[in-house]
Amino acid sequence: MPWSVGDLLFIVVVAMIIYGIMALVNRSRQAHPANIPPVPDPGAGDFMLRSILTEGRTIALVGASPDPDQPSHQIMNYLQAAGYTVWPINPTVSTVLGQPAFGALEELPQSADIVDVFPGSGEIPAIARAAITSGVGTLWLQPGIDSPEGVQAARQAGLKVVVDHCIMQEHQRLLRDRR
Numbered sequence: 001m002p003w004s005v006g007d008l009l010f011i012v013v014v015a016m017i018i019y020g021i022m023a024l025v026n027r028s029r030q031a032h033p034a035n036i037p038p039v040p041d042p043g044a045g046d047f048m049l050r051s052i053l054t055e056g057r058t059i060a061l062v063g064a065s066p067d068p069d070q071p072s073h074q075i076m077n078y079l080q081a082a083g084y085t086v087w088p089i090n091p092t093v094s095t096v097l098g099q100p101a102f103g104a105l106e107e108l109p110q111s112a113d114i115v116d117v118f119p120g121s122g123e124i125p126a127i128a129r130a131a132i133t134s135g136v137g138t139l140w141l142q143p144g145i146d147s148p149e150g151v152q153a154a155r156q157a158g159l160k161v162v163v164d165h166c167i168m169q170e171h172q173r174l175l176r177d178r179r
Contacts, residue, residue, distance in 0.1 A: 046174060048160065048162075049162065049170050050175065052114065052138050052140075052160060053167075053170065053171055053175055054175065055113070055137075056084075056137065056138060057083075057084060057085060057113060058085045058087070058111075058113045058114070059084050059085070059086045059087070059112055059113065059114045059115075059116050059167075060086075060087045060089050060112035060114070060115045061075070061076050061079070061096075061116050062089040062090075062105070062115060062117045062118065062127055063090065063117065063118030063119070064086075064089060064090050064093075064096045065090065065093075065096065066093050066095065066096045071118070071142075072118045073096065073097070074168075075116075077097055078171075079167070079168070079171070080097060086099065087099065087102060087108055087112060088100075088101040089101070089102050089103070089104065090102075090103075091103035091104065105127070105130040105131060105134045105136070106133070106134060111135040111136060112134070112136055113136070113137050113138065114136070114137065115127070115131045115134075115136045115139050115140065117139070117140065117141050118145075119142065119143075119145055124141070124145060124149075124150035125147060125150040125153060127139075127150065128147070128149075128150035128151070128153045128154045128159075131154060132153065132157040132159065136159060137159065137160060138159060138160040138162065139151075139154040139159050139160070139162070140161075140167055141161070141162065141164070142165075142166060143164050143165070143166055145163070145164075151163060
């Protein structure tokens, strides 16, 4: 029995729809490979943030400043008062808030739980790689830092990554009663 023009058109349309669906599925797999979790930001979940802030007790603060007018100084002071051990990372100073400053993450006496990075701290992918090799659990990028390469490298290595959230503001919001 011969195929009618309508039958052939129907087959072509169905084939085009199937091809389109397959292309969309393939494109979404390329955008979010199975080994890279989807970006939780903006709005990293409160559960994840609370977990990071309660389980982590040591913080390497990259870009720490001895200047009391700088946000990194104020946030380091807050985190110390909240009970965290905070190691300032800044190769240009010797101390910040009474703590000896280290030139790089690799110089710390032990691995930090959280690496908190401030704008102007240098090349973020290099900091992310140092965090990975140092055995850090979380890379926290303060607002104003944009580094898809650094974020992807950290996530691929299994680190938790927080982007565009202020660690002090999140601590105040989520754990203010525990301070």
